[in-house]
Amino acid sequence: MTRRLNRRTFVKSSLLAGFGLPLIRTDGRAASTERLSIACVGVGGKGWSDMVETAKSPNVDIVAICDIDETANHLGRAAEMFPKATRYTDWREILDKEKTDAVIVSTPDHMHAPVAFSAMQRGRHVYCQKPLTHTVHEARALASIARESGVVTQMGNQIQAFAEYRSAVQLVHGGAIGKVKEVFSWQAGTPGWRLADDRPAGKDPIPEGVHWDNWLGVAPKRPFKEKIYHAFNWRHWQDFSNGQLGDFGCHILDPVFMSLGLTAPVSVEATAPPMNREVWTSSAQVRYVFPGTERTAGDTINVTWIDGPGHKPVEQLKGVIDADKLPGSGSVLIGEKGSLLIPHVGAPKLLPEETFADAEYPQLERQSHYILWADACRGVGKTNSNFSYAGNLTETILLGTIAIRLPETKLTWDAPSMKLTGHPKAARMLTKKYRKGWEIDGLS
Numbered sequence: 001m002t003r004r005l006n007r008r009t010f011v012k013s014s015l016l017a018g019f020g021l022p023l024i025r026t027d028g029r030a031a032s033t034e035r036l037s038i039a040c041v042g043v044g045g046k047g048w049s050d051m052v053e054t055a056k057s058p059n060v061d062i063v064a065i066c067d068i069d070e071t072a073n074h075l076g077r078a079a080e081m082f083p084k085a086t087r088y089t090d091w092r093e094i095l096d097k098e099k100t101d102a103v104i105v106s107t108p109d110h111m112h113a114p115v116a117f118s119a120m121q122r123g124r125h126v127y128c129q130k131p132l133t134h135t136v137h138e139a140r141a142l143a144s145i146a147r148e149s150g151v152v153t154q155m156g157n158q159i160q161a162f163a164e165y166r167s168a169v170q171l172v173h174g175g176a177i178g179k180v181k182e183v184f185s186w187q188a189g190t191p192g193w194r195l196a197d198d199r200p201a202g203k204d205p206i207p208e209g210v211h212w213d214n215w216l217g218v219a220p221k222r223p224f225k226e227k228i229y230h231a232f233n234w235r236h237w238q239d240f241s242n243g244q245l246g247d248f249g250c251h252i253l254d255p256v257f258m259s260l261g262l263t264a265p266v267s268v269e270a271t272a273p274p275m276n277r278e279v280w281t282s283s284a285q286v287r288y289v290f291p292g293t294e295r296t297a298g299d300t301i302n303v304t305w306i307d308g309p310g311h312k313p314v315e316q317l318k319g320v321i322d323a324d325k326l327p328g329s330g331s332v333l334i335g336e337k338g339s340l341l342i343p344h345v346g347a348p349k350l351l352p353e354e355t356f357a358d359a360e361y362p363q364l365e366r367q368s369h370y371i372l373w374a375d376a377c378r379g380v381g382k383t384n385s386n387f388s389y390a391g392n393l394t395e396t397i398l399l400g401t402i403a404i405r406l407p408e409t410k411l412t413w414d415a416p417s418m419k420l421t422g423h424p425k426a427a428r429m430l431t432k433k434y435r436k437g438w439e440i441d442g443l444s
């Protein structure tokens, strides 16, 4: 109880001092350390499992649910599951009216930061889907307000808590492959959301129960088109998503970041087909250089990301692993004493197989990323994908998406000052303008 009260006092002073905002939570109510009340924003799609998995904690109450779509697959289904939860279609109302302890944000990417930042302004703990934000500026702002306010945060890269990724991290930390010299990560699947090469003309009637303006939120206004944006297909469009790297990078690069202790790259460069200002490419290669860490072999380490249908680092990994043994997505860490294959959601494998035939692999139990967060909000344990860690990971992913938009241009990143020195066009892509009427004090 004392912990929460202290946190709120801190939120109050830091908001008044740092962000120039009033303390919105003025009820003085001490949150129970026994139970956690949660509001969920975006309850269809991934938001459904975010909500249901978190509610498996015996200490959690889902008290309010919000979705811009009131129909059966979205708010309707959630309301059936949690009939006592108050229903909303506008997240600004749920944050103002419901004094919950915590908020889960599972909207499309472009709305993560506005909702999560506003929740933290109000002193709420936050679970927010990956990638944490849509722009680098937003990622830095979320990490900053999370740190200042002392709320408990977790980004939704839930695979981090699975035994497979944790084992991979343990193997590297235990020195199984020695210091790491280079990393290749890839996602060779065909994006399920490639729809068109440009924005479709015209408009479709907005279905009953869909609040299109709320779906657009901070994004520039555009007409509703059936099955083009809502639901799921928003991934195709730059205004709402971060493409294939944005979709998978926070999962696949997570054990790379965790095992090597990476923070911010010093440079990034991409090879990608030319693109317009509307849609994402269906393939890309992004080459990052990071400063070396205690777990890497040199002063710097190269991490290469590859995506596109069937695109795998076959040539680059010749002599390390045969092409037919490369999974559809994952990473290979090449170390001084051997290599480690980390399939995306699969058991890690030490290479060469003959050398490591008798190797002992960690035997770990799967944990729940959701329950880890809910427990940490109640003062039990801690989260590993907190916004300090997730902010760095997301910034890295988003710098890669800037490089994809400016192919064959080496971008030099000064992380402390947040500058892409000498690249004014790229620098403008670090942030974006929020739609009039949707600006958020301290964020936009």
Ligand SMILES: NC(=O)c1ccc[n+]([C@@H]2O[C@H](COP(=O)([O-])OP(=O)(O)OC[C@H]3O[C@@H](n4cnc5c(N)ncnc54)[C@H](O)[C@@H]3O)[C@@H](O)[C@H]2O)c1
Binding pocket: 041, 042, 043, 044, 045, 046, 047, 066, 067, 068, 069, 073, 074, 075, 089, 091, 106, 107, 108, 109, 111, 129, 130, 131, 156, 157, 158, 214, 215, 216, 217, 230, 231, 232, 233, 234, 247
């Ligand atoms: N961690 C994972 O493995 C994983 C998997 C899939 C998706 N995701 C992430 O989850 C998020 C949602 O993706 P999705 O595939 O579920 O998208 P989706 O479009 O299928 O579902 C989004 C849901 O949020 C609702 N919504 C949209 N805008 C909203 C708003 N402003 N306020 C309230 N509700 C809103 C929609 O109506 C829908 O119910 C994305 O950030 C995505 O990257 C993560």
